[in-house]
Amino acid sequence: MDTPTAPKAGAMLHLRGNTLSEGDPVALPLTQSSMYHLPGDWSGGPSYGRADNATWEHLEHVLAYLEDAPVLAYPSGMAAISASLFACVKAGARILIPSDGYYVTRRLSERFLAQLGVEVDQRPSASFAEGGFAGYDVVFAETPSNPGLDLCDLRAVSQEVHAAGGILIVDNTTMTPLGQRPLELGADVVVASDTKAPGGHSDVLMGHLATRNPDILQAAREWRQFGGGIPGPQEAWLAHRGLETLELRFDRMCNTAELLAERLAAHPKVGSVRYPGLPQDPAHALAKRQMARFGFLISLTLDSAEQADAFINGCPLLRAATSFGGVHSSAERRARWGDDVAPGFVRLSVGTEPVEELWSAIAASLDALDS
Structure with missing residues (x-):
């Protein structure tokens, strides 16, 4: 079965341009207003900054x-x-959520949903379908999982969830729409942090929800409007600017990650590597069926937390930071946040640096580690 592919990136760059009139600015204007001119009875146009903003609407x-x-x-x-x-x-x-996915999703579910009378169960992503989905109203999947990069079969999971009468939500943050297409694989809702690769420059917080279900879309819109969790226009403008170079950055990041993963797997100081693009990775066969690219995240395990910190801090082309997906390669020791990983586990986010220059810096930092 063919892997779903994203719409053309070139056409994306001209979505707004092809609607312009003479004298219109080519760059997206920033609409910075909380109020709109509303004489007489409201006719259905923009009404208030919590409900409408032209900048985030174009995003x-x-x-x-x-x-x-x-x-x-x-x-x-x-x-x-x-x-x-x-x-x-x-x-x-x-509801069912991944036990090895982004930890804040678990905390949100345990801290708030559970106290509202929602039963929250957890399973690891690699065995997510084991036990079936009967009795679950909502199944929330994340694949590849963050930070361990385990996969679950989205097409199979979606079929089973729907057969059981449930809704499937998929967190696609690690892959973006260019690398994986959960809606085409059967998901009802896709969510993602556009703070990561779509924004791409580590200077904006943003996220999005996509669905073809009109009832879910309306409920999510009302949750945003009534709850007040709206994007700021400046942030939306920055996220839009980031999207214009996403295809270029994502392609380079994925290409570089594929090469680095092979070299890291062969390095004597590295205990283990997880990357879906490696032929020996346990998720490789599924990744080839399900993903258009193998991504830009690599997980590697060193002997100890001290070695992990020494590797990250000793590499001048790695930023020691949480989050991922920026133009700067970054890394962090994930055990410090409580993830169920080894003390020396490192999540490496590959940026846009020239590949050989980046590898030389990474290899030198690894070589300098005490045995």
Whole structure:
């Protein structure tokens, strides 16, 4: 079965340009207003800054083109995740989330959904379908998982979830719409943090939700408007600017990651490497069926937390930081946040540096580690 591919990136760059009149600015204007001129009775146009903003609406237009589905923008990835869950879950519902996915999703579910009468269960991504999905109102999947990069079969999971009467939400942050197409694989809702590769410059928080289900879309829109979790126009403008170079950056980041993963797997100081693009990776066969690219994240395990910190801090071309997906390669020791990983586990986010220059710096830092 062919892997779903994204819409053309070139056409994305001209979505707005092809609607311009003479004298219109080519760059997206920034609409910085909380109020709109409203004489007489309201006719249905822009009314108030919490409900309408031309800048974030154009961001949504571009993201909707990439997702091939209606999109709502949110001020962070977690805001989009929250909207998806609160749009689909009610008191007494039962949901399933990944035990090895982004830890804040687990904390949100355990801290807030559970106290509202929602039953929250967890499973690891690699065995996500084991036990079936009967009795679950909402299933929330994340593949590849963050930070371990395990996969679950989205097409098979979606078929089973729907057969059981449930809704499937997929966090596609690690792959973007250019690398994986969850809606085409059967998901009802896709959420993502555009803080990562779509924004790409580590200077903006943004997220989005995409769905072809009009009821879910309306509920998520009302959650945003009534709850007040709206994106700022300046942030939306920055996220839109980042999207214009996403295809270029993502291609380079993925190409570089494929090469680095092979070299890291062969390095004597590296205990283990997870990267879906490696032929020996346990998720490789599924990744080839499900993903258009193998991504820009690599996980590697060193002997200890001290070695992990020495490797990250000793490499001049790695930024020691949480988050990922920026033009600067970055790395972090994920055990410090409580993830169920080895003390020396490192999540490496590959940026846009020239590949041989980046590898030389990484190899030198690894070579300098004490045995």
